[in-house]
Amino acid sequence: MASYRMLLAYDGAPFRGFARQPDQITVQGTLEDALSKVLSSEIKISGAGRTDAGVHALGQVVSFTTEKSFESQELLRRLNSICGPEIAVLEIERVSDGFDARFSAASRTYEYAILTREIHDPFSRHTAWHHPRPLDTQAMSKAASQLLGEHDFSSFGRVEPPKSPVRRIESIEVEIEGDLLIVRVTANSFLQQMVRSIVGTLIAVGEGTIDADRIGEILETRDRSAAGPVAPPHGLFLVSVDYPEELL
Secondary structure, rough: OEEEEEEEEEEEEEEEEOOOOOOOOHHHHHHEEEEEEEEHOOOOEEEEEOOOOOOEEEEEEEEEEEOOOHHHHHHHHHHHHHHOEEEEEEEEEEOOOOOOOOOOEEEEEEEEEEEOOOOOOOOOOOOEEOOOOOHHHHHHHHHHHHHOOOEEOHHEEEOOOOOOEEEEEEEEEEEEEEEEEEEEEEOOOOEEEEHHHHHHHHHHHOOOOHHHHHHHHHHHHHHHHHHOOOHHHEEEEEEEEEOOHHHH
16 A cells, blocks of 8 residues: 545635535545546545635645555546546645654644725635724734644634644734735644634734733633634635655
8 A cells, every 4th residue: 555645725615624524515525536436446535634614725635545556647637637626636746654644744824814905805705704894903913922832722613522622823923915914823733613713803803802912811711602703714725734754
């Protein structure tokens, strides 16, 4: 059995998330079906990020193992002819035995896009959350900095017991790029809806309904109701996944 890594980009709008679900169109299901058809054997994939319905990816990583031999560029071409245009398979490469896209990952980076101009943009309505009112980006950055490091993030996401809600945020930035406000977060891993909950809370800080200095208190409550609302999924992108170099 040989192990392979694939790099994907996809528009999350048509899918009920990444993970395969019965009677639903998902990224995993679509890709597994395409791989199984092309390689004439049942293929199961592992994904670095189990993105929710409507969430997009620029740099999702998946892995699979197979006994079948293939030429990478030909497999790339055939998969894209089946999975496109919503899914683009960007790279396929052989990796070390034991590599798993999900469990081998050292960190993941997500970006959330917020359109801050007064009038909506019809061309970004599926890829950015329109927020027409002014936001205090300095207060948002101050609040975001308090999330750095290792914490129990129960106030910002969901996890099934007995799994731990402790995660480590390595970097978090609030940046203005033209009309877009980008929240960029890198962590070792994320709870379900964690980034969207962080963004919703930072928006509340930017609007002045949550004080920037309350973030530590919100973390300590370990209560989801203490934080802001969950931002809608369509502004969120899985941008990249990093791995120990020796595994690649």
